[in-house]
Amino acid sequence: MKNHLVTETSSLIINRIKKLNSMRLQRVHSTLSEEQMQLFTLIPYLFQTNHIQLPGFIDAATPFGVVNFTFSEALKSACSALNIAYFDNQSQQPNALEGVYAMGSSASFGQNHSSDVDIWLVYQSSLSVADVELLGQKAVALTQWFANWGFEVNFYLVHPNQFRECGLYDNCQPLGEEHSGSVQHWLLLEEFFRSHICLAGKYIAWWPKASGEDLLYLGDPTNLPASEYFGASLWQLYKGLNKPHKALLKVMLLEVYASEYPNNHMITEQIWDFCSRDDFSANNDAYLQLYLRIEAYLLARREVRRLEIVRRCFYLKCGVALSDPTRSKQDWRYNKLLELTHSWKWPSSLLITLDNAKTWHSGQLQWFNQQLNELLLASYKNLLHFATKYELSDRMRVEDLGLLARKLHGFFNEDKHSLPFLNPLWSQGVSEDQLAVCYSKKDTNYHLFRGCNTSQQLLGQQALFVADTATAVVAWAVLNGLVTEHTQWAGIESRKVFAVKLALLSKKLLPQINHKVKVTKRNLCQPWFYQQVIVVVNMNDDATRDWHGQEIMVDYMNGDVLSLGREKNNMVSNIDVITLNSWGEWHSHCFEGETGLLDAISFLVVGVKRADAHSHITVLSCSKKLVKQIEDQLSQLLELCYQTIQKVTDSQTLLIELNIGKSKYGLHFNSLGVVFKLLDGSAPIFYPNKPRLVTHLPRPELSNEPFSAVPVIIQRYISVGAKQYFFRQLQHRVEIILVDEHNALTHTIEENCTIQSLVNEHSLRFVKSSHKDQHAFFNMPQFFQLIRREGDLLVEPFGVSEDEMGSAF
Numbered sequence: 001m002k003n004h005l006v007t008e009t010s011s012l013i014i015n016r017i018k019k020l021n022s023m024r025l026q027r028v029h030s031t032l033s034e035e036q037m038q039l040f041t042l043i044p045y046l047f048q049t050n051h052i053q054l055p056g057f058i059d060a061a062t063p064f065g066v067v068n069f070t071f072s073e074a075l076k077s078a079c080s081a082l083n084i085a086y087f088d089n090q091s092q093q094p095n096a097l098e099g100v101y102a103m104g105s106s107a108s109f110g111q112n113h114s115s116d117v118d119i120w121l122v123y124q125s126s127l128s129v130a131d132v133e134l135l136g137q138k139a140v141a142l143t144q145w146f147a148n149w150g151f152e153v154n155f156y157l158v159h160p161n162q163f164r165e166c167g168l169y170d171n172c173q174p175l176g177e178e179h180s181g182s183v184q185h186w187l188l189l190e191e192f193f194r195s196h197i198c199l200a201g202k203y204i205a206w207w208p209k210a211s212g213e214d215l216l217y218l219g220d221p222t223n224l225p226a227s228e229y230f231g232a233s234l235w236q237l238y239k240g241l242n243k244p245h246k247a248l249l250k251v252m253l254l255e256v257y258a259s260e261y262p263n264n265h266m267i268t269e270q271i272w273d274f275c276s277r278d279d280f281s282a283n284n285d286a287y288l289q290l291y292l293r294i295e296a297y298l299l300a301r302r303e304v305r306r307l308e309i310v311r312r313c314f315y316l317k318c319g320v321a322l323s324d325p326t327r328s329k330q331d332w333r334y335n336k337l338l339e340l341t342h343s344w345k346w347p348s349s350l351l352i353t354l355d356n357a358k359t360w361h362s363g364q365l366q367w368f369n370q371q372l373n374e375l376l377l378a379s380y381k382n383l384l385h386f387a388t389k390y391e392l393s394d395r396m397r398v399e400d401l402g403l404l405a406r407k408l409h410g411f412f413n414e415d416k417h418s419l420p421f422l423n424p425l426w427s428q429g430v431s432e433d434q435l436a437v438c439y440s441k442k443d444t445n446y447h448l449f450r451g452c453n454t455s456q457q458l459l460g461q462q463a464l465f466v467a468d469t470a471t472a473v474v475a476w477a478v479l480n481g482l483v484t485e486h487t488q489w490a491g492i493e494s495r496k497v498f499a500v501k502l503a504l505l506s507k508k509l510l511p512q513i514n515h516k517v518k519v520t521k522r523n524l525c526q527p528w529f530y531q532q533v534i535v536v537v538n539m540n541d542d543a544t545r546d547w548h549g550q551e552i553m554v555d556y557m558n559g560d561v562l563s564l565g566r567e568k569n570n571m572v573s574n575i576d577v578i579t580l581n582s583w584g585e586w587h588s589h590c591f592e593g594e595t596g597l598l599d600a601i602s603f604l605v606v607g608v609k610r611a612d613a614h615s616h617i618t619v620l621s622c623s624k625k626l627v628k629q630i631e632d633q634l635s636q637l638l639e640l641c642y643q644t645i646q647k648v649t650d651s652q653t654l655l656i657e658l659n660i661g662k663s664k665y666g667l668h669f670n671s672l673g674v675v676f677k678l679l680d681g682s683a684p685i686f687y688p689n690k691p692r693l694v695t696h697l698p699r700p701e702l703s704n705e706p707f708s709a710v711p712v713i714i715q716r717y718i719s720v721g722a723k724q725y726f727f728r729q730l731q732h733r734v735e736i737i738l739v740d741e742h743n744a745l746t747h748t749i750e751e752n753c754t755i756q757s758l759v760n761e762h763s764l765r766f767v768k769s770s771h772k773d774q775h776a777f778f779n780m781p782q783f784f785q786l787i788r789r790e791g792d793l794l795v796e797p798f799g800v801s802e803d804e805m806g807s808a809f
Contacts, residue, residue: 010212016275017203023280024107024197030332031111038078039151043119044100044200045075046142053085056142062134063096063127066200096135098122098160098216099201103192105317108287109333110246112319116152120192122201122216125160132157163189163219186221187232187254193221194268194286207272222266229258230387230767233380234404241411244372244423245313251379252310253290256297258386267293282336287317306378309371311344312354316426321355323348357426362482363450365430366464369423377412388768399525399799401763405780406524410585412778419472419578419586422480431484437473437502438492448473450482453490471539471576472588474502478509479586485510501622505539508620519584525782525797527719528585529610533617534578535600535638537630540592541573544625554629561630562597563659570661571626572634575600581607594661598676601641601667605674609645610716617642644669650712671715713795717784718743725762726795727755728786734758735786741779759783759798
């Protein structure tokens, strides 16, 4: 009798699980377009069958087959509609996959027509490394095939034991643009449990005390360790660089969970509560419950402003246009969303604005991005404070944290010279017909505005961007796609020539600035260098306006634009340097005065010294006259400086002598950079159209040079702004050379330890102290290892394999 009751109870539970799965499949079907649904239906079939006629075929030896897979008329119809071969014969060989599962926003309130689909491929534990590699290659090929249809599908290979046996499968998927690597573990499994759909294979054992031979057991995330929150929050902030509205909801949920620790009540448990009551209404939805948990948390804290932005993010993620009932009334989420927005007391005007997010202009985008970034940082600060009370997860690769932190530091740092990216979010175009720049005497900055050309029109407008130079403002606008060839420029309360210069500079910058930049793990693991340098001359002031000579005579006489004519006038009044570094960060710096050019060269040399063959320097002159002469001569000079710093050795200094105005300067190049000094005498020492003279000088005594005692190769890695550790293993000791953010150096030896233990120690120290200083939030130390290979001492990033180095991040 007891066994009968157990069987009956188990049968009832399985029926509820099947009903939940069936409901979610129906919701997917109602949300996707007909073509998208046909593609979605194909997903498990393409892993059930491996045939040369099917998409994603890599090799005849690729493992295939899914446990409990069933062929259907819907699948046959989808194959026919998409002109895909249909093979309905069952293989006799063992199945490669325990199951194929969709997870994330699919079938939830968070799904819309542009949502991607995340698929977990849980493979048999008996598969070999070669088998898994072939499956991975097939998954990559299928991602591309689906992308050709305009349907984004991301596949994740999952070992059935990788969550339960933490140490064995840490590197099944290395950290990448779509893979959280080691920084998420139980939190990722909990998200999978609450949101997954079984497309084929075994049902997942996700409910309390689940048991049964036909179930797939992945683990139990109920006792979520506190040590995981820090890495998970970093990962969500990284995802927020592209989709901040989606990441904000995920980070806020982490904050809610952290506030309840250790008495967590997971959303997975709430979903099971609905199922156990046979409630399969719209309330039984993981994404809706995620929002409601955040709402309750923020209302309890009386944080109305944060809650309002969270509500807008949730609404936009749903993609149901309530302002157009004829288009959205059939959606299964319509009535619940209508009920929610009424309770929020949203006016119809706000619904119209949100439903037309695809047409948002740059001003609306900038405001919303600013709100999202502030809230993301606020949540991160709360989570960081929580994390300081606990150790870091022992399964988390510190190098993964370092990569994430380095990427985030470039985005969230408050460097006034930074040119930040404007996230277009949903907008299909941010170009502007009219842009204006206004100089404020109050804060001595330049302000960028859209759609106006008089000071009266500025009333009530918020600046799109503020910078200390006009060049930086124009560069930001070009970088973020606000400028086209037809954009009109205005200078508010400025002379007409200022507007002309703004238009001229934007026209020159348009073909120079690349909006899409590839950054690899190798780039982030190493000190930055300049990939692109754009030197803008005479934007703020212009000495050539008062020059009355003939340009043809300057060419004929080989005139020097830095010391021109009998009066030896310097035609370069000011220089703006726009740079793109290897970490994907854009900056703009201004140099003025007699030594402005020399200051600019000194500034650039450090970044071009480590540059690769793909780096390049461009000179753009905004002068009224001598445009070509200035561009050509400065290009030659900068190329010479680049060649000189590349050739310099550790035992010598190279000198370039330069006439600027009525003075003569010497540029002294050594292995650490360049310094310039005023020289005696003013006799010309070169002809401008011939190579400038480079003099070899003996290297001065280095007894007081702090870097003279460290290995020479380290000098090539030192960069300002980042704390760098260089480790060398010496039997039972580790040599440590630390270079701090200001290039101060310390040299120590640690006994009875390993490099890994020291990396963990210093990383934990960073986590426990960084919450005290917002500027240090993401400025995590860089770790390098000194190794000797074939007699040469080399520096390698610690913990990142050569195979990973080239992948984009």
